[in-house]
Amino acid sequence: MSHGEGFVPYALPDLSPGEGLERVRQFRVELEGRRSVRDFSTQPVDVALIEEAVRSAGLAPNGANLQPWTFVLVGDAHLKAQIRAAAEEEEKLNYERRMSEEWKSDLAPLGTDATKAHITDAPYVLVVFEQVHGINTDGSKKTHYYVKESVGIAVGFLIAALHKAGLATLTHTPSPMGFLRELLGRPTNERAFVLLPIGYPAEDCQVPNITKKPLEDILIKK
Ligand code: IYR
Numbered sequence: 001m002s003h004g005e006g007f008v009p010y011a012l013p014d015l016s017p018g019e020g021l022e023r024v025r026q027f028r029v030e031l032e033g034r035r036s037v038r039d040f041s042t043q044p045v046d047v048a049l050i051e052e053a054v055r056s057a058g059l060a061p062n063g064a065n066l067q068p069w070t071f072v073l074v075g076d077a078h079l080k081a082q083i084r085a086a087a088e089e090e091e092k093l094n095y096e097r098r099m100s101e102e103w104k105s106d107l108a109p110l111g112t113d114a115t116k117a118h119i120t121d122a123p124y125v126l127v128v129f130e131q132v133h134g135i136n137t138d139g140s141k142k143t144h145y146y147v148k149e150s151v152g153i154a155v156g157f158l159i160a161a162l163h164k165a166g167l168a169t170l171t172h173t174p175s176p177m178g179f180l181r182e183l184l185g186r187p188t189n190e191r192a193f194v195l196l197p198i199g200y201p202a203e204d205c206q207v208p209n210i211t212k213k214p215l216e217d218i219l220i221k222k
Contacts, residue, residue: 030163030164031160031163033163034159034160034163035168035207036169036170036171036207037118037168037169037170037201037205037207038111038112038118038170038207039117039118039121039201039202039204039205039206040117040118040121040122040168040197040199040200040201040202040205041121041199041200041201041202041203041205042121042123042199043123043199043200044123045123045124045167045198045199045200047073047075047124049162049165049166049167050073050124050126050162050165050167050198052161052165053158053161053162053164053165053167054071054073054126054158056157056158056160056161057069057071057128057154057155057157057158057161058154059157060150060153060154060156060157061150061153062146062149062150062151062153062154063144063145063146063147063149063150064144064145066134066142066144066145067150068130068131068132068134068144068147068150068151069128069129069130069131069150069151069154069193070128070129070131070186070190071126071127071128071129071158072126072127072128072129072184072186073124073125073126074124074125074126074127074184075123075124077120079183079184080119080120080125081120082183083119083125083127083179083180083183083195084116084117084119084120086174086179086180086183087116087119087172087174087179087195088114088115088116090174090175090176090177090179091113091114091116091174092114094114094174094175095113095114096114098175109208109210110208110210111208116172116174118170118172118197119172119195119197121197121199121202122170122197122198122199123198123199124197124198124199125195125196125197125198126158126195126196126198127180127184127192127194127195127196128151128154128155128158128192128193128194128195128196129180129181129186129190129191129192129193130147130148130150130151130190130191130193131144131147131189131190132144132147132189132190132191133189134189135187135189141189148193151193152193155171155193155194155196158196159171159196162196162198166200167198167199167200168198168199168200168201168205169196169197169198170196170197171194171196172194172195172196172197173194173195174195177191177192177193177195178192180192180195
């Protein structure tokens, strides 16, 4: 299955520090253009773009290379509507009862609420599942390692790749997400990790005027 045998030679392209800096700076500038989008156009998306991005996600480093993830791509309008209805039901409880006042005030600058039109407006919703454990051919449990870390890294690759493809995403985690396993018919060893509406921003799309911390605030050099 996922494991090859032995070792093969490996080297990276021979870049000077200057060339490396130029490339990584370019990558950072590209990532600066990525924003979480909540207003999607209904303009269709070529599924090949998403397939290619999921290939990138599948390249993420992960525990023992067991690749404990499943990506479920939903383009069916009826299924998206069902997902939206279930997500909004949970979010309504979150906003009305489950989230603290502190949490709601932290979210205020983002302008979020329990209405999740992005789930039906965006042509696709990609649901990422973590495989809490695997299943051996004899049906017994196969232990998976560092599942959340592995899937989190894969989702990072995925979001960067989708941005590179010119597509917008929202990292949406309606909570709890148990309904996704049921609606999408996934097995009990899988748990929904994140839901990503994918598409183009609406023409009148706006994003919150927020900034990221400068390097000095996030990097400590010793
Ligand atoms: N899951 C809710 C609330 C929410 C929470 C965080 I933390 C965010 O960064 C954004 C939203 C929702 O999707 O509205």
